[in-house]
Amino acid sequence: MSSARPPGLPIVDAMTPAVLVLAGPVTREEVAGLCDEARARLEAAGAGVLVCDVGGLGPPGLSAVELLARLQLTARRVGGRIRLRDAGPALHALLDLVGLSFEVEGEVEQREPALSVEEAVEPGDPAV
Template sequence: MSFRDAGGPIHMAASATSFALGATVTRSDIPVLCAELAELVRGRAGGVVICDVADVAHPDVVTVEALARLRLTARRHGWSLAVIGAGPHLLELVRLLGLTDALLQAGRQSEQREEAGGVEEVVDGRDSPH
């Protein structure tokens, strides 16, 4: 089974379950959403949680935070999280925050990513070490 999202096709594992965000997500909703997701996947063999965000009316940084926390919750229970239904505003916000690979690239494990080559930290001699 596969789904299509802005990032391309999402190939589904044998075990998949659905989870959806409502029209609005507040910071106080995040712990509740994470608890609901944990209850949904707890005790089940790992697979993919399909997180549908199509109903999110006005995505903001809190929406992105919710997705990041949901991804962590899924991973703690041996599941991965695939986001579908992301509109252009959410896609742009995730891109601006530099989280596209972490939140919107389905089926990609962080352990499989390679570190960027040739990146060095630049230290300004005027910076205080403290």
């Protein structure tokens, strides 16, 4: 039993990004298909963010870097961006090494450390 799709535009929650789960070692032949899937999810969701769950990719290597770079390029071509989920420290280090930067879920924005504040005490100020 199947039901027909309701008429009109699909309901899309703009606050919920599209998610693409990447599992197992990805071969070069699979990269093009994953890029097509990423493009389709970004266009269908209407959101500008595609979350790539990279927790199941296995040990990071250059094939993972190539895949993420191509996914990022695909997302940018349709006006979106990539956000990584479950990226381990080894993958972070490898991406830093090759000069690729990605937004990462759950990671606080890096900012300059707060400067220390020195307070002068005036004569006659009550002790705290």
